[in-house]
Amino acid sequence: MQSGGVVSAFDPWQLLAGSPEEIKAAVQVANEYGSYVMAHSYRKEAILGALDAGVMSIEHGFSFDCEIAEKMNEMGAYITTNLTAFDPGLLDIPAVKNQPSSLAKAISASATFENYIPNMKECPVKRGFQTDCVGTVEACNIQIAYEKHLNNEFFGPYQSMVTLTSIGGEIAQLSGDFTNPYTAGKLGVIEEGAYADNLLIDGNPLEDFSVVGTGDQWFGADPRPDSPETIRLIMKDGVIHKNTLN
Secondary structure, three states, rough: OOOOOOOOOOOOOOOOOHHHHHHHHHEEEHHOOOOOEEEOOHHHHHHHHHHHHOOOOEEEEOOOOHHHHHHHHHHHEEEEEOOHOOOOOOHHHHHHHOOOOHHHHHHHHHHHOOOOOHHHHHHOOOEOOOOOOOOOHHHHHHHHHHHHHHHHHHHHHHHHHHHHHHHHHHHHHHHHHHOOOOOOOOOOOOOOOOEEEEEEEEOOOOHHHHHHOOOOOOOOOOOOOOOOEEEEEEOOOOEEEEOOOO
């Protein structure tokens, strides 16, 4: 937790927590496990400090710019960013508007983070899918669908599919031999001998991204089904969990 939260009441998002020595120590311990460290970072100084210490995944990272991109690409590092933070109704979310300190933080954060999307388009890095869910399980189901929608709106269908699939597999594989339960095959690819959660989708997401189960509204949206009709088959580890083909 290098940076505080935006919605949380007491910790400023501008916080620069953890000395370089502390972060390097955390990375050293993770490396002993063959694993990696993820940092919750907002400020540019926090992100660069984490990367310099050997952190391999940045959560949120809204101050992302091309200098950060160059460092990340050198390292092969990752970023996971909740794009719902760019929702125009962010300041009306109850968890934000009902807490004065959170509202003040969200206003300042929104102004600071406005260049994230153009910077990511100009200087892309490996970006994984993330939602930072707010509220109940039902509300998170809506938010996940909306997050998919925003990925497509900001970055297009191809990059969104990469973010939703192979990049997540690469990040999971960073967990290392001791803690990674999937050591007998590759993650994030569809090939013989690889692990894969296979989805058979009725439609082409490169032509109509809604077939992956998107939703164009966050708060105020109707409850969503457990699984979109367009996802016809769900298979995990060779076991079929949904099949509407017959």
